[in-house]
Amino acid sequence: MKRITALVLAVLMLAGTLGLTAWADDDAPQMKKDLVVLFTSDVHCGIDQGFGYAGLVAIRDNLKKTNHVLLVDNGDAIQGEPVGTMTTGDAIITLMNSVGYDIAIPGNHEFDYGMDRFLELAKKARFPYISCNFNKEGELVFEPYVIKEFDGVKVAFVGVTTPKTITSSTPKYFQDDAGNYIYGFMQDDTGEGVYNAVQTAVDAARENGARYVVALGHVGNEETCAPWTYADIIANTTGIDAFLDGHSHDTDQVTMKNKDGVDVLRSACGTKLGGVGWLKIEAATGKLTTGLYTWDNAVSAPELLGIQNNASQAVKAATTALNQKLGQKVAKSAVDLTIYDPEAVDQSGKPIRIVRNAETNLGDLCADAYRDQSGADIAFVNGGGVRTSLKAGDITLGDILKVHPFGNAMCVVEATGQQILDALEFGARNVPGENGGFLQVSGLTYEIHTYIESTATTDSNGMFTGVTGEYRVKNVMVDGKPLELDKVYTLASHNYMLKNGGDGFNMFMDCKLLVDESMLDNQVLINYISGTLEGVIGQEYADPYGQGRIVAVETAP
Numbered sequence: 001m002k003r004i005t006a007l008v009l010a011v012l013m014l015a016g017t018l019g020l021t022a023w024a025d026d027d028a029p030q031m032k033k034d035l036v037v038l039f040t041s042d043v044h045c046g047i048d049q050g051f052g053y054a055g056l057v058a059i060r061d062n063l064k065k066t067n068h069v070l071l072v073d074n075g076d077a078i079q080g081e082p083v084g085t086m087t088t089g090d091a092i093i094t095l096m097n098s099v100g101y102d103i104a105i106p107g108n109h110e111f112d113y114g115m116d117r118f119l120e121l122a123k124k125a126r127f128p129y130i131s132c133n134f135n136k137e138g139e140l141v142f143e144p145y146v147i148k149e150f151d152g153v154k155v156a157f158v159g160v161t162t163p164k165t166i167t168s169s170t171p172k173y174f175q176d177d178a179g180n181y182i183y184g185f186m187q188d189d190t191g192e193g194v195y196n197a198v199q200t201a202v203d204a205a206r207e208n209g210a211r212y213v214v215a216l217g218h219v220g221n222e223e224t225c226a227p228w229t230y231a232d233i234i235a236n237t238t239g240i241d242a243f244l245d246g247h248s249h250d251t252d253q254v255t256m257k258n259k260d261g262v263d264v265l266r267s268a269c270g271t272k273l274g275g276v277g278w279l280k281i282e283a284a285t286g287k288l289t290t291g292l293y294t295w296d297n298a299v300s301a302p303e304l305l306g307i308q309n310n311a312s313q314a315v316k317a318a319t320t321a322l323n324q325k326l327g328q329k330v331a332k333s334a335v336d337l338t339i340y341d342p343e344a345v346d347q348s349g350k351p352i353r354i355v356r357n358a359e360t361n362l363g364d365l366c367a368d369a370y371r372d373q374s375g376a377d378i379a380f381v382n383g384g385g386v387r388t389s390l391k392a393g394d395i396t397l398g399d400i401l402k403v404h405p406f407g408n409a410m411c412v413v414e415a416t417g418q419q420i421l422d423a424l425e426f427g428a429r430n431v432p433g434e435n436g437g438f439l440q441v442s443g444l445t446y447e448i449h450t451y452i453e454s455t456a457t458t459d460s461n462g463m464f465t466g467v468t469g470e471y472r473v474k475n476v477m478v479d480g481k482p483l484e485l486d487k488v489y490t491l492a493s494h495n496y497m498l499k500n501g502g503d504g505f506n507m508f509m510d511c512k513l514l515v516d517e518s519m520l521d522n523q524v525l526i527n528y529i530s531g532t533l534e535g536v537i538g539q540e541y542a543d544p545y546g547q548g549r550i551v552a553v554e555t556a557p
Contacts, residue, residue: 028211029152031283035068037214039269039277041246042107043073044080045092046272047315048300051293053099054312055301056276059293060100061309067280068150071100072157074246075107075218078121080272080407083322085523086397088113091318093121098314101127103146105159106134107218107246111169112519115183130159130216132201133186133194141183144201147210155212155281156205158240160198162219162247163187163228169518191227195236202239212281212288215240220248221268231256234264242267242279242288251275251292265290326398331529333537337362337390339383342544356383356434359546362390363440365537366403369528371442374412374515376492378420378443378478382427382503384436385496385521395529395537401522408494409517410524417478417485419507420444424473426464426505429454431472431552437503441549444483446476449553462504474553490514494521 038060047053056071063069077096078089089110096104104127110118122129122142132144145158163185166174174183186193202213219230226232230245238258242265254266267290269277276293295301302312336342339355339362346352355363366386371379388402427439428448455469476483495517496502501509519527529537540547 031068031151031153031281033066033068033151034283035070035150035153035155035281036063037070037072037244037279037281038063039072039074039216039244039267039279040077040273041074041218041244041269041277042076042249042271043092043273044076044109044271045078045084046081047083047092047095047318048302050273050295050300051276052273052300052302052307052311053095053315054307054309055295055305056273057099057309057311058301058307059276070102070148070155072216072244073101073104074216074244075105075161076109076246077104077107079109079112079520082326082397082401082522083318085520086322086325088117089121090124091321093124095311095314095318097124097126099311101125102148103127103157103159103216104129105131105216105218106142106161106165108162108165108169109517111165111173115173130157131161132158133163133197134161134183135186136183144197145205147205147208151283153211154209155214156202156208156210158198158201158205158213158215160194160215160217160219160233161185162225163194164225164516169516187228189227191232191236194228195233198233199237199239202237206239212241213239214279215243215245217243217245218247219245221245221250221252222248230266234258234266238262240264242290244268244277244279244290251294253290253292267292270294326401327396329394330397330400330526331395331533331535331537333390333392333395333541334539335361335537335542336392336544337365337537337541338544339363339386339389353434355386355440356436356438357431358438358552359440359548359550360386361541361544361546362386362403364442364546364549365528365541366525367440367442369525370410370492370494372528372532373519373524374410374490374492376412376443376490378489379441379492380423380497381440381493382436382497383434383438383440384503385494386440390537397526400525400529404521404525406496406521408496408521410492410515410519410521411495411498411513411517412490412492412515413498413508413511413513414488415491415508415511417476417483417487417489419511420489420491421471421473421476421483421485422464422467422507423505424476425454425467425471426456426507427503428473429456435503437505444476444478445549445551447474447551447553448472449474449556451554451556458504463501463506464504 078092147156186197238260245268249271251270269275340351341354344352366381367379449472452472457465497505498508
């Protein structure tokens with residue numbers, strides 16, 4: 001094991017080291033060893049990716065030979081892969097307990113399985129969750145900070161969670177049964193609520209003897225998160241020595257001034273355990289430095305180096321249990337659900353795929369799931385994201401994951417009728433040919449007049465630029481009424497399309513985002529089938545060609 005640990009550290013790449021010096025009184029206690037705070041963020045269930053939890057433990061255990069070491073997580077640990085989704089986070093908390101985390105803060109995706117579930121998981125954790133701004137009706141849910149002592153030297157850790165959590169998880173999880181918001185994050189348009197919460201926690205920690213104060217943030221650097229980014233918080237507070245951050249998946253190492261003009265270190269470590277961040281406090285000088293260990297290889301550290309420890313054993317147990325769970329029967333279907341034409345075959349006798357150029361019953365089911373789970377007026381699912389058919393009979397979790405294997409996350413935006421029409425036109429531009437962006441729909445119906453040549457245009461990158469001629473998509477009806485081009489509708493789909501312009505659908509990228517990545521696409525489908533449909537897909541989905549939502553008109557009237 002010593003050989004493997006040394007090999008792990010030999011391949012680490014140290015990047016972006018930053019340093020500051022803090023001085024203590026001559027008669028104050030002194031640490032006998034340096035303190036290293038290792039931090040992870042946005043692991044998103046990547047338990048065997050990058051360094052993996054096994055590699056993380058190897059780093060921690062090796063550093064402990066000559067240093068005090070503390071291990072913290074900055075949020076978004078329990079969502080992002082089937083091992084989290086299929087256990088609603090339980091497997092990840094079990095693994096984090098096994099790894100030996102000392103502190104964690106909630107990220108926005110800790111709430112994706114519902115408020116009650118997260119609070120249940122937090123109780124199971126053998127480490128404290130902290131947050132100075134996560135509250136229920138004004139009362140903090142967790143302690144705002146925790147103090148750890150090393151050779152008599154007190155180091156405080158203050159947690160802060162982005163107020164964007166309310167929309168980047170599921171808004172209803174923060175409401176009571178009457179739709180009133182009872183949970184919040186001290187959010188306001190000025191940012192003062194968060195700044196005051198952080199400052200209050202920092203001041204209290206100092207009053208309780210903390211020589212160093214480290215902020216653990218899940219706030220990030222994205223402009224859409226203003227006024228609650230790490231830079232906003234540092235610039236409007238005092239007393240923080242270092243800010244270890246997550247949420248935006250960046251790896252930036254920054255030094256910036258606080259409200260009093262004092263330098264503060266900010267460090268981030270990326271996602272999926274591709275990076276492990278560190279903060280070092282030198283015992284002799286009080287100097288603080290931050291940096292990043294990175295693993296850029298396609299093969300994970302545990303696999304390539306053969307790391308064996310308690311974490312590798314726990315990961316193996318979790319993945320074995322996952323494979324068993326994927327084989328469990330979770331629903332039944334009375335009908336075959338297809339992505340293929342049930343009759344036509346190609347020249348080699350293979351079934352012809354139609355989900356990318358025509359309506360299918362599985363396309364209807366997947367789109368209905370998005371509309372049902374989001375409450376939106378309309379839902380779109382790209383045909384290229386519906387990957388395999390479902391046979392009548394028992395359906396396993398693994399079957400559902402094969403339908404939606406990409407891990408896209410549900411979003412809801414406000415879109416005009418014109419934007420919706422443009423999207424339908426763009427998706428139908430190749431019909432009768434295939435297009436991965438062909439739109440399966442819920443909440444509306446439309447016709448594709450295929451005798452009209454498509455005039456949808458794109459730029460050199462394949463992104464939509466407009467329609468220069470007559471629309472081939474006609475007679476669009478929303479809930480039985482004609483689509484109004486100036487009206488604003490709520491539209492559900494996934495981040496790939498609505499936020500990232502996937503398949504060239506850039507018309508929604510500047511739309512107002514109502515729900516931001518609230519749950520994975522396979523979870524959307526699971527919840528719809530197991531909940532709304534009560535575990536049985538019935539005769540309403542019997543027709544393999546769907547329910548008549550999309551009609552091809554081949555000749556001019």
